[in-house]
Each structure stands twice: as structure tokens, then as C-alpha cells.
Amino acid sequence: MSIALWCVLVASILPLLAVFPAKADPELDNRDPQARHAAQTGFRRRAFAAHQNSWEAFLVFAVAVIVAEMNAGPQGAINALALVFVVVRVAYIAAYLKGVGTIRSGLWTAGWLLSIAIFTSPAWGG
Numbered sequence: 001m002s003i004a005l006w007c008v009l010v011a012s013i014l015p016l017l018a019v020f021p022a023k024a025d026p027e028l029d030n031r032d033p034q035a036r037h038a039a040q041t042g043f044r045r046r047a048f049a050a051h052q053n054s055w056e057a058f059l060v061f062a063v064a065v066i067v068a069e070m071n072a073g074p075q076g077a078i079n080a081l082a083l084v085f086v087v088v089r090v091a092y093i094a095a096y097l098k099g100v101g102t103i104r105s106g107l108w109t110a111g112w113l114l115s116i117a118i119f120t121s122p123a124w125g126g
Helices: 003-018 033-039 044-071 076-098 101-124
Strands: none
Touching: 003 044, 003 076, 044 076, 044 101, 076 101
């Protein structure tokens, strides 16, 4: 199994790690967690938002890796781009939790561009 596919697994775990601070809220009622998440502020609210965005980014990334591998893209490039994507998304979550909006937006853009590069790699790789 390729490094890129392992990165898909890692990327699928990141949203669960991102949401931990929001779920650790002592006021969270697990019978209606969405109501509490909507009322959260600060660090916990940002953690929940990072969680939601991480699922959105994961979908594009996972599809990109699968498409690239199914169409015989350059495996070395796919692996490298996937590794960088995971690092960028970890940094993105950290920036989101710290409330650093400009850096977070730049990291989001980098992650999106990496997914596009992975998706299109069969066309430019060979």
C-alpha cells in the first residue's frame, strides 16, 4: 500500500483529533451536542470549526489520491504531495486552534492546491 494511501488514513483521523477540545467541554450534553457546539465560543468553538473543515478537506484529498493512483500518476510525487498535505493540515488545525486567521487561510489554500496537484498528477507526471 502506498504512502499516499496511508496519508488518507491519517487525514481521516485529523478531524477527530481537532474536535477533542470541543467534545471535552464539561457542559456538553451528548443527547444534543449540536446545540452546545453552536453555543460554544473561543477555543472550543474554533476546535469544532476546525473539525468541520477537516472533514471537508479530507473528502477532496481522499478523492484526489484515489484518482491519481487509479490513473497511474507518478507515485513518488503523489506520496510526497500527500505527506506535505498531512503536515499542512496539522499546521492548519494548530493555527485554527490558536485563532491565527491569516496563517490558517494560507494553510487552507496550500492544502487545497496540494489536493489539486495530486488529482492532476497523472496529466503532468508522465
